[in-house]
Amino acid sequence: MKFWSLILVVLLFNNCAILNPVRKSPYKLYMANIKDQPFDAIIVPGVPYNAKKWSDVMRLRILWSKFLFEKGYTKNIIYSGGAVHSQFIESRIMGLFAEAFGIPKAYIFTEEKAEHSTENVYYSYYLAKAQGFKNIALATDPYQTSNLYSYIKKQKLDIKLLPLLLDTVLIMDRTEPKINPEPARMSDTAFNSLKKREGFFKRLRGTMGKNIEYTEEDKIRRETKAN
Secondary structure, eight states: OOHHHHHHHHHHHSOOTTTOOOSSOHHHHHHHHHTTOSBSEEEEEOOOOOTTSOOHHHHHHHHHHHHHHHTTSBSOEEEEOOSSSSSBOHHHHHHHHHHHTTOOGGGEEEEOOOOSHHHHHHHHHHHHHHTTOOSEEEOOOHHHHHHHHHHHHHTTOOEEEOOOOHHHHTTSOOOOOOOOOGGGBOOTTTOOOHHHHSOHHHHHHHHTTTTSOOOHHHHHHHHHHHO
């Protein structure tokens, strides 16, 4: 990782109130939730894949999931994300990297519909429930954790928060493993980038979770937990 890229990542992931407005520091939030381990599954939101340069953000999220799995803090990992900005299905790419890091395929699940971070959480939550998973956590960088905190709270989703601890990940081997990305590639005819399909305001609504078709079950859950 180049020096200035590392500095940017540190600034993004630290406990700065402007860049990372999580109410608790990432470490305190992590410690408050890790006591509920082992989790049945963690949700890891996707990042667009660039075959020429592996994204630092994707690298850190996958390594964080690897750390949690190898420590026995989670039994399974759900990578989430469709082919949003490139032909590569983000969750499949992350799953391929995770396998290359030594995580058995049997414990890797992919949610391939989400196109926004709120959808990563929502669709992965129901995928987890369909698998019979009950104890679920979101495992991503502190900045995204803070962005999704209010959405999880509003929807009354029973999801714990395990923000990435940068000092833990930075001492891990961050060498990019070799993968064959082709199994994650959509065909030219099937792929249509999000920016071509949706205007700015619809994408903004998607970021806020407004494009999700909520069900009666969602309504009941929100009302039940509000009382």
